[in-house]
Amino acid sequence: xxxxxxxxxxxxxxGIGLAIAEALAADGANIVVNSFTDGSADHxxxxxxxxxxxxxxxxxxxxxxxxxxxxxxxxxxVARFGGVDILVNNAGIQHVxxxxxxxxxxxxxxxxxxxxxxxxxxAVALPHMKAAGWGRIVNIAxxxxxxxxxxxxxxxxxxxxIVGLTKTVALEAAGLGVTCNAVCPGFVLTPLVETQxxxxxxxxxxxRETTIRDVILEKQPSKQFATVxxxxxxxxxxxxxxxAQITGTTLSxxxxxxxx
Ligand code: NAD
Numbered sequence: 531x532x533x534x535x536x537x538x539x540x541x542x543x544x545g546i547g548l549a550i551a552e553a554l555a556a557d558g559a560n561i562v563v564n565s566f567t568d569g570s571a572d573h574x575x576x577x578x579x580x581x582x583x584x585x586x587x588x589x590x591x592x593x594x595x596x597x598x599x600x601x602x603x604x605x606x607x608v609a610r611f612g613g614v615d616i617l618v619n620n621a622g623i624q625h626v627x628x629x630x631x632x633x634x635x636x637x638x639x640x641x642x643x644x645x646x647x648x649x650x651x652x653a654v655a656l657p658h659m660k661a662a663g664w665g666r667i668v669n670i671a672x673x674x675x676x677x678x679x680x681x682x683x684x685x686x687x688x689x690x691x692i693v694g695l696t697k698t699v700a701l702e703a704a705g706l707g708v709t710c711n712a713v714c715p716g717f718v719l720t721p722l723v724e725t726q727x728x729x730x731x732x733x734x735x736x737x738r739e740t741t742i743r744d745v746i747l748e749k750q751p752s753k754q755f756a757t758v759x760x761x762x763x764x765x766x767x768x769x770x771x772x773x774a775q776i777t778g779t780t781l782s783x784x785x786x787x788x789x790x
Pocket of ligand 1: 541542543544545546566592622643670673715718720723
């Protein structure tokens with residue numbers, strides 16, 4: 531379905547990004563796996579994906595907190611594969627703290643990685659997609675792109691920002707075969723959320739099960755985590771030809787959170 535296409539998935543050595551890389555490879559796309567580390571385990575992920583799905587896959591290190599490296603990631607992909615057809619802006623970090631205590635460096639890092647990185651990668655990838663007459667940009671936003679929670683000022687600001695960026699890029703690319711959409715997961719059990727569970731257990735003196743049900747999933751009516759595979763399947767759908775007329779929208783996968 532996506533054979534011959536090339537996909538960059540930022541932040542794809544873990545969690546949701548890794549599942550997205552797997553799903554796009556399963557649909558036949560060549561894959562650029564990315565993170566900011568450069569260990570043998572990172573390259574092994576690309577090697578495994580290539581072998582399991584019969585596609586080409588490489589690991590390219592690029593720190594999404596640095597604009598130059600974001601832009602360079604896209605240029606290196608084009609140099610390696612001859613183009614970039616699918617861009618999934620997924621890399622993200624979290625920090626939880628009341629705004630008056632929110633460390634400035636955490637604010638800067640969250641805005642840089644969760645929002646500004648997508649500006650840089652999109653700015654370089656979009657001309658290639660427009661020239662090819664086909665492209666898919668999927669931004670992994672969050673329920674926090676549509677709703678706020680206390681103590682997550684930077685994350686909520688960045689995720690609301692990326693929803694706005696998504697709509698703007700969709701309008702700039704409309705009619706040219708290029709779509710741009712945001713996926714908005716509720717809570718998904720990944721390392722990013724695992725940290726929040728252990729922090730809240732320690733803070734509130736609750737066991738893991740109670741913390742997950744009553745604290746972490748408080749706003750998620752299904753009381754179930756979304757899975758990385760569900761987020762990946764939605765992303766793969768948005769990358770497909772069936773989604774050619776879906777652009778500038780948000781797709782919530784949040785167990786009903788934003789219905790309320
Ligand atoms: P994760 O911690 O498992 O993965 C984050 C990925 O981003 C990792 O691959 C990490 O290496 C990468 N990354 C972090 N900083 C980077 C940097 N400077 N440069 C390059 N890569 C970097 O977390 P996840 O839950 O899989 O998060 C993926 C995305 O999904 C994030 O944008 C997150 O905000 C979003 N999201 C997650 C949830 C959830 O509940 N887990 C919910 C909504 C949205």
